[in-house]
Amino acid sequence: MEAGIVGLPNVGKSTLFNALTCSAAAQSANYPFCTIEPNEGIVSVPDVRLDRIASLIKPQRVVPAALKLVDIAGIVQGASEGQGLGNKFLAHIREVDAILQVVRCFEDDDVIHVSGKIDPVADMEIIETELMLADLQTLENALPKAERAARGGDKDAKLRVAAIKRCQAHLDDGLPLRTLEAPQGEREAISSYGLMTAKPILYIANVDEDDLRGEGALVQAVREYAEQGGAGVVPVCAKLEAELAELQEPERGEMLRELGLAEPALSTVAREAYRTLGLQSFFTAGEKEVRAWAIPIGATAPEAAGVIHSDFQRGFIRCEVYTLADLEELGSEKAIRSAGRMRTEGKGYVVNDGDICHFLFNV
Numbered sequence: 023m024e025a026g027i028v029g030l031p032n033v034g035k036s037t038l039f040n041a042l043t044c045s046a047a048a049q050s051a052n053y054p055f056c057t058i059e060p061n062e063g064i065v066s067v068p069d070v071r072l073d074r075i076a077s078l079i080k081p082q083r084v085v086p087a088a089l090k091l092v093d094i095a096g097i098v099q100g101a102s103e104g105q106g107l108g109n110k111f112l113a114h115i116r117e118v119d120a121i122l123q124v125v126r127c128f129e130d131d132d133v134i135h136v137s138g139k140i141d142p143v144a145d146m147e148i149i150e151t152e153l154m155l156a157d158l159q160t161l162e163n164a165l166p167k168a169e170r171a172a173r174g175g176d177k178d179a180k181l182r183v184a185a186i187k188r189c190q191a192h193l194d195d196g197l198p199l200r201t202l203e204a205p206q207g208e209r210e211a212i213s214s215y216g217l218m219t220a221k222p223i224l225y226i227a228n229v230d231e232d233d234l235r236g237e238g239a240l241v242q243a244v245r246e247y248a249e250q251g252g253a254g255v256v257p258v259c260a261k262l263e264a265e266l267a268e269l270q271e272p273e274r275g276e277m278l279r280e281l282g283l284a285e286p287a288l289s290t291v292a293r294e295a296y297r298t299l300g301l302q303s304f305f306t307a308g309e310k311e312v313r314a315w316a317i318p319i320g321a322t323a324p325e326a327a328g329v330i331h332s333d334f335q336r337g338f339i340r341c342e343v344y345t346l347a348d349l350e351e352l353g354s355e356k357a358i359r360s361a362g363r364m365r366t367e368g369k370g371y372v373v374n375d376g377d378i379c380h381f382l383f384n385v
Contacts, residue, residue, distance in 0.1 A: 023299050023316075024062075024090035025224075026118035028111075030145050033126040034228040034260035039063065039093035041264040042288055061093040067296050067303070068289040069314055071346055071376060075305060076312045078349055087303050087314035089296055092118055112156050116216035120299045121223040122291075123149060124260075127240035128230040142227070142244050150198060153218040158193050160215050161186050182211040189217070201251055224298040226291060227257045234259055234281065256294050258287040302375035305346075306330070307355075323371040327381040337385035341367045343377050 029035040043063030066086040076084045094114045115121065125142040165186050171179030185208035192202045198219035225248050227241045236245075236257025248255045266274055266286050278285065296316070303314040304326055317326050328335030343365045344358050358364050373379070 023119040023301065023318075024092055025120040025122050025295050025299060026092045026094045026115055027122045027124060027226075028094050028115060028149065029124035030126070030148065033124045033145070034128075035124040036061075036093055037264050038124055038226065038228065038258065038260040038291075039091065041260060041267040042091060042291065063091050063093070064088050065091050065292050065295075067292045067314070067316070068285070069293075069303060071303075071305070072312060072314055074346060075307050075349065075378065078353060079307045079309070079312055079355075081308065081312040082310050083312075085311060085313040087296070087301075087316045089292070089299065089301070089316065091122075091295070094118075112153075112218070115153070115218050115221075119221065120295070121218070121221050122226055122295055122298070123223060124226045124228055125244055127227045127233075127236075127238070127244065127257075128259075140240070142240050143247050146225070146244070146247055150219070154193050154196070154198060157199065157217045157219050158190065160217060161190050161193075161212075164212075164215060165190075178211065181207055184208060185212045193219070198251060222298045222300070223251070223253045224294055225253055225255045227255055228260045229257050231259050231262055233257070234262070234283065234287070254294055254298065256287065256291050258291060263288050304373050304375070304377045304379050306380070307378050317373060319375075321373055322369065323367055323373055323379075323381070324369050326373045326379065327383065330381070333385045334381050334383045337383035338369060339382045339384055341371060341373075342380040342382070343367055343371075345378065346376060349378065 027035055027039050039061060042065050066088050069086055072084050072086060092114065095111050123146065125145055126140060127142050129140055165183070168179050168182040168186060172183045185204065188204055188208060189199055189202065189212065192199060199217055200220055200222060202220075225244055227236055227244045229236055229238070229241060233241065234257065236255070241255070241257050245255045262281075263286055266277060267288070269277060274286075300319050301316045302319050303316060306313050306315065315326065315329050317329055323341040324335045324338040327338050327341070344355070344363060348358050348363045349355070352358050352361055352363065355364070
C-alpha cells in the first residue's frame with residue numbers, strides 16, 4: 023500500500039518528501055508544475071516496541087516496517103478540467119491508497135503562494151473541490167455503461183448503478199465520499215473506479231519554526247476543517263525537518279533537545295500515515311533478525327504469513343503467537359513456552375497489532 027503526498031504548489035510538499043525519504047535530491051523550484059512525474063520513496067515507521075524486543079532477543083539486525091510514499095506534483099484550481107497538468111496529477115492520485123495533503127501554515131515572502139495569501143482552509147477546499155469534481159466526472163462517464171448492463175438483467179450492474187447514484191448525490195451535496203456510509207456491496211461494486219475522495223486523508227500542516235506544536239490560529243483552522251471529515255492533522259516544520267534529516271547522531275539528538283522535542287515530527291507523520299492507510303504491525307523475532315511487518319487491520323494469520331512470503335500463506339499450517347508483555351515478563355521465548363504462554367492459532371485467527379509470530383507451513 024502507498025500514500026500520495028499532494029498539495030498546492032509551494033506549500034513545502036517536496037521539502038517534506040525529501041526529508042521523509044532522506045533524499046539528497048535538490049529542492050523544487052519556486053513555481054507551479056515543477057514536479058511533473060511523481061517521485062517515490064520508502065519510509066521507515068518508527069516503533070519503540072522493536073527496540074524492546076531486540077533488547078531481549080539480541081538479533082543481528084532490526085528492521086522496521088516501511089511504507090511507500092509518492093510525491094505528486096502540485097495541484098491547481100481547475101485541475102479537474104485539465105488546468106496545468108491536472109489530468110496527469112489526478113491519475114497519480116487515483117493510484118495511491120491514501121492521501122497526505124500538505125497545507126501551508128507559514129509566512130515567507132520569498133516563497134510565493136499561488137493565491138497570493140496564506141489561507142490553509144481555502145487551500146484545502148480547492149483540492150477537495152477538484153477531487154470531488156473529478157470523481158463526479160468519473161461517475162458520470164461510468165453510469166451509462168452500468169445502466170445498459172443493468173437493463174439487460176445484470177445483477178452486479180444494478181448494484182453498480184445504485185452505488186454510482188448514491189455517490190453522485192453525496193458529492194452533489196458538497197461532501198467527499200470518505201464521509202459516505204454505503205453498503206459494503208456497493209463499495210465493492212465501484213472499487214475499480216479509483217474515486218479519490220473515497221480515499222482516507224491525513225493533513226500535514228507545514229508550520230513556522232516558532233509554532234512547532236501547531237498551536238497557532240492557522241493550524242487550529244486546519245484541525246477544525248479536518249474534524250468535519252474525521253481526518254487527522256500533524257503539524258510539521260518541513261524546513262526544520264529537512265535540516266534534521268541531514269544531521270547524524272548525536273547532532274540530531276542535540277538539536278531536538280534544544281528545541282524541546284522528543285523526536286522529529288517526521289516520525290509522527292510516518293506513524294499517522296501508517297494508521298491512515300489502515301495498517302498495523304506484527305513482529306517476527308529470532309537471532310538473525312527482529313522485524314516489523316505491515317498488514318491491514320483485520321488480516322488473518324495466513325494473510326499475515328503471506329506478507330513474508332507467498333509460500334507461507336499457500337502452505338499455512340498454524341501460527342505460534344506471544345506478546346511483548348509475555349517476553350518482558352518472562353525474558354525469553356523458551357521461558358514463554360515453558361510457562362504455557364505460547365499460543366497456537368489456526369487459519370481463522372485475526373492477527374493483533376503487536377503480536378510476535380512464528381508461522382509453520384508446508385508446500
